[in-house]
Amino acid sequence: MKTVEGAIAGLIATSLAASAAPPEVAVAPSLAAAIVKDFDLAMCPRPPLEAAARVAYVRKLFAVSGVTLASGEHMIVVRGASPCFGGTPNQEYLVYERTGNAFANVLRTGAYSLRLFPDGTALALATDSAVVEDRITYRWNGKTYLVESTDMVYDRNLVAKPETRTVQFAPGTSSQTVTGDQVALGFDDTFDLDAAAGQTLTLAIVKRDAHFGTVDVYGPGDEPLGTLKGNGLSVKLPVTGRYHIVVGGADETFSKYALQIAVR
Numbered sequence: 343m344k345t346v347e348g349a350i351a352g353l354i355a356t357s358l359a360a361s362a363a364p365p366e367v368a369v370a371p372s373l374a375a376a377i378v379k380d381f382d383l384a385m386c387p388r389p390p391l392e393a394a395a396r397v398a399y400v401r402k403l404f405a406v407s408g409v410t411l412a413s414g415e416h417m418i419v420v421r422g423a424s425p426c427f428g429g430t431p432n433q434e435y436l437v438y439e440r441t442g443n444a445f446a447n448v449l450r451t452g453a454y455s456l457r458l459f460p461d462g463t464a465l466a467l468a469t470d471s472a473v474v475e476d477r478i479t480y481r482w483n484g485k486t487y488l489v490e491s492t493d494m495v496y497d498r499n500l501v502a503k504p505e506t507r508t509v510q511f512a513p514g515t516s517s518q519t520v521t522g523d524q525v526a527l528g529f530d531d532t533f534d535l536d537a538a539a540g541q542t543l544t545l546a547i548v549k550r551d552a553h554f555g556t557v558d559v560y561g562p563g564d565e566p567l568g569t570l571k572g573n574g575l576s577v578k579l580p581v582t583g584r585y586h587i588v589v590g591g592a593d594e595t596f597s598k599y600a601l602q603i604a605v606r
Contacts, residue, residue, distance in 0.1 A: 366406060369397050370397075372444065374400040377400050377404060377420055381434065386426040387426075411482060418438040418439075420437070421435050421456070432454050432468050433452070433453070434452055449480060451478065451480075454469060463480070463481060464487055470494065473528045473529060474497065474528060476505070477492075479491045479493075491504070496524075506533070506586075521601075526593070527591045529591065530588050532586055533586070535605065536585075540578070542606055543605050545576075546601070549599055553591055553596065554599050555590040555591045555592040556570065558570075559586070587601075
């Protein structure tokens, strides 16, 4: 089985082996019209109405390149290249499938880099925080790009792990012990759990070290429901839905822990 680190390393190696940048493409009036319609231009100069001037406007504010997939589809990658699309490292990207003179949007994402590969893979790199980077892998399904995996990378040592893990109890049981050894300050472990209104969620620390930080529980809509104090926490769940258990570290050194999760 491939590790997360191995899968990401393979994608990056593929990216480096490919051309340094995808080829630019001509901006047709119909593509310019789609871009002006699909991007949020509230902070940008008002686009012109006349078609030729609109093409010049798009050339000035956007980076436009093309990729042809092995399956034959022609993809157009558009990046908002003007400061009016935000001052952070992440920019807005849109991908269009081109059929003749028609352009259908098949992917929208915020990232500082987006690469499309002929095999139908797309890799988006986005800054999440000062110490964490998100790496999202998309896969073309013949109609659109769907998320295949989402990983987070700790910038201090390039360790990668899944953004979330799902808690599923074995048949006939109502508890599970989860473990981790790659949690640090700002580089959390998040566990998702589906539960019903009226049930009680109980958390108990089985093992932790000096670098262990906090455990917080969030309800659907990211509503904070409680923080573990001492070695345990019990929360009566207000609604049916997906709950999130976030385990954080106390400092920059990775912590090892074991946490028992029970729902009854």
